[in-house]
Amino acid sequence: MSDHTHKHLSEDALELVAERFKVLSEPLRLRLLNALMDGEKSVSELVEETGSLQANVSKHLGLLLDAGVVARRKEGLRSYYRIADKTVFELCDMVCGSLHDRLAADLEHLSGDRSSSPHRR
Amino acid sequence: MSDHTHKHLSEDALELVAERFKVLSEPLRLRLLNALMDGEKSVSELVEETGSLQANVSKHLGLLLDAGVVARRKEGLRSYYRIADKTVFELCDMVCGSLHDRLAADLEHLSGDRSSSPHRR
DNA sequence: ACGCTAAATTGCTATTTCGTCAAACGGTAG
DNA sequence: CTACCGTTTGACGAAATAGCAATTTAGCGT
Numbered sequence: 001m002s003d004h005t006h007k008h009l010s011e012d013a014l015e016l017v018a019e020r021f022k023v024l025s026e027p028l029r030l031r032l033l034n035a036l037m038d039g040e041k042s043v044s045e046l047v048e049e050t051g052s053l054q055a056n057v058s059k060h061l062g063l064l065l066d067a068g069v070v071a072r073r074k075e076g077l078r079s080y081y082r083i084a085d086k087t088v089f090e091l092c093d094m095v096c097g098s099l100h101d102r103l104a105a106d107l108e109h110l111s112g113d114r115s116s117s118p119h120r121r
Numbered sequence: 122m123s124d125h126t127h128k129h130l131s132e133d134a135l136e137l138v139a140e141r142f143k144v145l146s147e148p149l150r151l152r153l154l155n156a157l158m159d160g161e162k163s164v165s166e167l168v169e170e171t172g173s174l175q176a177n178v179s180k181h182l183g184l185l186l187d188a189g190v191v192a193r194r195k196e197g198l199r200s201y202y203r204i205a206d207k208t209v210f211e212l213c214d215m216v217c218g219s220l221h222d223r224l225a226a227d228l229e230h231l232s233g234d235r236s237s238s239p240h241r242r
Numbered sequence: 243a244c245g246c247t248a249a250a251t252t253g254c255t256a257t258t259t260c261g262t263c264a265a266a267c268g269g270t271a272g
Numbered sequence: 273c274t275a276c277c278g279t280t281t282g283a284c285g286a287a288a289t290a291g292c293a294a295t296t297t298a299g300c301g302t
Contacts, residue, residue: 006210008158014151017216022146027139034129043249058250068223077248077299087219089127091212095138098208102189177261179280198269198278
């Protein structure tokens, strides 16, 4: 494990980073990105894969497009979307790892330690 | 550039990942994490650094606590918060890098190429 | 021109979430 | 105990957002 020293971010940068996280904070959008891991797909394909209505899928794809996370290619009647920013997968993987660690730690605490995490109310 | 192949995530995992991203999608919460980079701090210190009202800071800290991103230590009248999940900084750094790249690319396009990103309506 | 189809957009309702104020809680000191 | 202080919590109004239904836009074929 490296002890990277991370830089403080400016107020403006923070705002932009928050916005990017917000784009990734909706399950349907993550499902769409997940589906696009296999490669470019049309809206109808994505509709079928996600089981959501077309209007919803279109709207969320539009958001992802504006954010620069995906790119669009129009061909005839169809629009094909693909991943434009591959870092999203690394982000997801990193979060997954972090969640795994946390779960594992919580399990440890279940064996005899009652003092920490789940914030009792 | 490595061509990592990333795993597809389960429906449930996606939901959890989305929730984690949501926690990180608020500017004030990122400001709090940013302030905690220097180490453990009390609520009042964080109130002063962020310029937000105390009730607000407390509420957001509570969210970060529930999410396991920060940890709390109570001493006398005060509560001291610290980072519990260091991956948040790597996540932010990664997003920053990605945004930087995107901005650079957009600047390129300004010199003579009118076809791509900002989604004209 | 017309109809058919894929995608994008609009209007609406319901839910969520932020920020603020006010009150409650928990320690500490006089 | 009472008064005070730092923190947490509850309630309220305002703004944002997801989902659904209906409409519009745009390409293709007849």
